[in-house]
Amino acid sequence: MSDVAEHVLAAARRAKSAARVLATATRATKDAALDALADALVAHTDEILEANAEDLERGRENGTSSGLLDRLALTDARIVAIAEALRELAALPDPVGEVVRGSTLPNGLRLRQVRVPMGVVGMIYEARPNVTVDAAGLALKSGNAVVLRGGSAAARSNEVIVGVLGEALAAQGLPADLVQSIDAYGREGAVALMHARGLVDVLVPRGGADLIQTVVRESTVPVVETGVGNCHVYVDASADPAMALPILLNSKTQRVGVCNAAETLLVHADAAPAFLPAALAALAGEGVVLHGDAATAALAPEGVEVVPATDEDWATEYLSLDLAVRVVDDLDAAIEHIRAWSSGHTEAIVTRDLAASERFVAELDSAAVIVNASTRFTDGGQFGLGAEIGISTQKLHARGPMGLAELTTTKWVVHGDGHVRA
Amino acid sequence: MSDVAEHVLAAARRAKSAARVLATATRATKDAALDALADALVAHTDEILEANAEDLERGRENGTSSGLLDRLALTDARIVAIAEALRELAALPDPVGEVVRGSTLPNGLRLRQVRVPMGVVGMIYEARPNVTVDAAGLALKSGNAVVLRGGSAAARSNEVIVGVLGEALAAQGLPADLVQSIDAYGREGAVALMHARGLVDVLVPRGGADLIQTVVRESTVPVVETGVGNCHVYVDASADPAMALPILLNSKTQRVGVCNAAETLLVHADAAPAFLPAALAALAGEGVVLHGDAATAALAPEGVEVVPATDEDWATEYLSLDLAVRVVDDLDAAIEHIRAWSSGHTEAIVTRDLAASERFVAELDSAAVIVNASTRFTDGGQFGLGAEIGISTQKLHARGPMGLAELTTTKWVVHGDGHVRA
CATH class of the missing domain: 3.40.605.10 (Aldehyde Dehydrogenase; Chain A, domain 1)
Incomplete structure (x- = not known):
C-alpha cells in the first residue's frame, strides 16, 4: 500500500x-x-x-x-x-x-x-x-x-x-x-x-x-x-397557459446552474400553437437560448431564434440559459421522451386533466414528480427537511x-x- | 462489448x-x-x-x-x-x-x-x-x-x-x-x-x-x-446461568450453517468459574468443537477438549459445530472484542444488569443487538416482516x-x- x-x-x-x-x-x-x-x-x-x-x-x-x-x-x-x-x-x-x-x-x-x-x-x-x-x-x-x-x-x-x-x-x-x-x-x-x-x-x-x-x-x-438533473417540464393539452408560463420560466431561469432547473420543455401538439409562440418569446426575452425540433421552430415568432435540437440536446444537463424544446403528440410521447432521456431527478407536468396528472405521477420513475409547480421545489430546504447534503438520483x-x-x-x-x- | x-x-x-x-x-x-x-x-x-x-x-x-x-x-x-x-x-x-x-x-x-x-x-x-x-x-x-x-x-x-x-x-x-x-x-x-x-x-x-x-x-x-454473520453471545457477570445456557446452546446449535448462528462466546471473568465448566460440557455434549483462550481451557472440565484459539478463530464465521470462546475482563473488553472482530450482523448479551444491557445496545454497531434472547431471532420471518431476500450487514x-x-x-x-x- x-x-x-x-x-x-x-x-x-x-x-x-x-x-x-x-x-x-x-x-x-x-x-x-x-x-x-x-x-x-x-x-x-x-x-x-x-x-x-x-x-x-x-x-x-x-x-x-x-x-x-x-x-x-x-x-x-x-x-x-x-x-x-x-x-x-x-x-x-x-x-x-x-x-x-x-x-x-x-x-x-x-x-x-x-x-x-x-x-x-x-x-x-x-x-x-x-x-x-x-x-x-x-x-x-x-x-x-x-x-x-x-x-x-x-x-x-x-x-x-x-x-x-x-x-x-x-x-x-x-x-x-x-x-x-x-x-x-x-x-x-x-x-x-x-x-x-x-x-x-x-x-x-x-x-x-x-x-x-x-x-x-x-x-x-x-x-x-447525487445531483445530475436533466429535468423536464411537460405542458399538457389541457394546461392553463397562464399557469404554464410562470412555472416554465421559474423552472428554467430562477437559478440556472442547479440540478433542479429545467433543461427540456415538452409541449403537447394541441397546446403548442397557442402556448409556444408566447413561451418562446418570453424565454428568449430572459436570455434563454432555445434548441428546438422542427415543430417548435415553425412556431417561433419573428426574431426568436431556435437552434435545431439533436439527441445530444435531449441528453444534456445544460446548467446554463439553454433549453431544449420538443412538441410531442400526446402524453404517451411525453412519458416516452422523459423515460428515454431523464436522469431521474425531477419532472413537472402542467395540466388541468386529472387522469393525465395521475398517469404522469404513476408512470414516471424519477425522484420527484411534480404537478402544477416548478421543478425548482425539489430541495431539502423547500421540502421542509431543514438541510440537505445532496439530491440523490439513485434508488438505494x-x-x-x-x-x-x-x-x-x-x-x-x-x-x-x-x-x-x- | x-x-x-x-x-x-x-x-x-x-x-x-x-x-x-x-x-x-x-x-x-x-x-x-x-x-x-x-x-x-x-x-x-x-x-x-x-x-x-x-x-x-x-x-x-x-x-x-x-x-x-x-x-x-x-x-x-x-x-x-x-x-x-x-x-x-x-x-x-x-x-x-x-x-x-x-x-x-x-x-x-x-x-x-x-x-x-x-x-x-x-x-x-x-x-x-x-x-x-x-x-x-x-x-x-x-x-x-x-x-x-x-x-x-x-x-x-x-x-x-x-x-x-x-x-x-x-x-x-x-x-x-x-x-x-x-x-x-x-x-x-x-x-x-x-x-x-x-x-x-x-x-x-x-x-x-x-x-x-x-x-x-x-x-x-x-x-x-448480505449474510456474513460472525455473531457473538456475551455472558455478563450478572447473567442468570439458567437463562444463559439455553440462549447459548440455541444460538450455536439450533441450526449451524446459517448467518445468525453464534460463532464466538464471550464470558465475563466473574461469571466464568460458575458458568463455563457446565457450558463447555453442554456444548461438547452437543458435538461442538471448542476453540478457547487459556482462561477458557483452564476451566474446561475433565474430558472436554479446548483447542487453543488464535486471532483467526475470532475472525471466522465457522458455519459449523465450532465455537470460539474467550474470557473477558469486563463489559468494556467484551465490547472491544466485538467491535474488533464482528461482521456487524447480530450480538446478544445475557445479563440482569440494566446499565450493562443499555451500554451493550448503545455502544455496539451491529444490525441487531439482542438482550436476553438467542441470536437466531435475527430473521425476516421471526421479526414479522413476512419474508426476506437476505440479511444486510451494510448500513446503506x-x-x-x-x-x-x-x-x-x-x-x-x-x-x-x-x-x-x-
Missing part, C-alpha cells in the same frame, strides 16, 4: 474512533457544538478570507472560469450565512434515536428499529468551501464523522476552515477528528478514500457528472449518487433530497426474557 | 420494460400471479425433479460436498413448501403505494413520499433452487423484475423453474421477462450483470463470503451486502433482514396550483 493510502486509511480509522464518541452524544451536546462551530467561523473570518484569497488568486492564474471562481469566493457576508446555517441545523430535531418501527412479537420479544448514525461519511466535491462547513454540520448533527476531499481549487480555504472547526470541536470536549480533510493527498488520496470499505460507511460525491461517474465506477465504499437508501435522516442507518434492538428459537 | 455482455444487457433491458408494466399493477393482480406461480410449480413437479436429478448427478460426479448437495436437492415436499411460501407472500400487505411521509408545506404545496418498486433487482447466489423461487416471489410482490444468476451447480433446476414461472406469468397476462435467468452466460454473464448500472437498480449477492466480496468489489450497480438502504419494503424505493409526489419558487 502506498504512503498516501496509509495516511488516508489512518484518517478514516481516526474518524471511526471519533464517530463512536459522537454516536452516544446527546442532542444538547451536538447542538452546543454546532453553535460553537458557527461562532468560531465568524471569529476567524479574517484568517479564512486570507486563505480564500490565495485560492482565488491561484484560480485566476490558472484561468479558472468566473462561475467557478464565484462558487469558490467567500466574503464576510457569506461566512455569516454559512455560520447561520449551522445554527439552523442546531434548531432541527435530532434524527438519532428515532424509533422507525417497533412491536411486541407473538412470543413476547420486544422489537424496535432505531435510527443510529452511519459512522463515517466521506464527501468528494469541488471548489465549494461552503460545502465543507455544510457537510461537517450535517454530519455532526446526525452523529457522524466526516472525511472531506474538497479538491485542489479550494485547498487553502478548506485547510483553514477544517482547522477552525477542529479547534472548536476540541474546545467543546469533542474529538477534532470528527472533521478531517484529505486534500493534502490529492487525487491518490481521493482514490484511497473510495477504497476504504469497512472504514467509510457511505461516500457522497457532489459536483459535475464526470466527478460523480468516476466515484460511482471506482468506489468499493457504498456511494449515494435515499432518493431525492438527502437530509439528516438519510445520513443515518438503523439498528434492530431486541429485548427478551430468555427467548430461544423453537 | 462481448456477445455475452450484449445478451445480459438485453435481458436487463427486457426486465426494465417488464418492470414498468408491473410497477402500476394492483395488489390483486400480483397476488393472483403469486398463487398461479405456486400452482404451476406444483403442477410441474416431475419436470423440476428430473432437472434437479441431473444437477445432483453432475454434482456427485464433481465431488460436491454433501452439505451443498443437500441445499441443491429438491423433493416433492420441498416443492410444496416453496409453493406455499409464494402463497404466504400473496397474503402479505403490498409495500408499493405506502405513504412514508407527507405534509402540506407552508406555501400550500402538497408533498408525499410514496413507496415504489426499485425496478430491476439482480440476484447472484449459489446452488439453491429455492432461492430462485423466493427471489422471483419477493420481486413480484414488490413490483420488481428480477434477473437471476444462480450458479452452474443448479443450472438445470433453475432453467426449468424459470421456464415454469415465465409461462405462468404469461398465462396471467404479465410479461414472462419479469423473471429471467442468465445462468447460460456463466461467470462472464455474472460480471456483465454487475456492470449493468442504469439497467439494474440493486444487486443482492447471497452466498459465501467470497461470492459476496467479489460482487462488492466488482459491481458498479449498487449492492446490498437496508440493515438486518431485508423484507418487501427493502425491495422498494420512494418517489416524492408534489401537487401545487401554479407554485413557483421565490
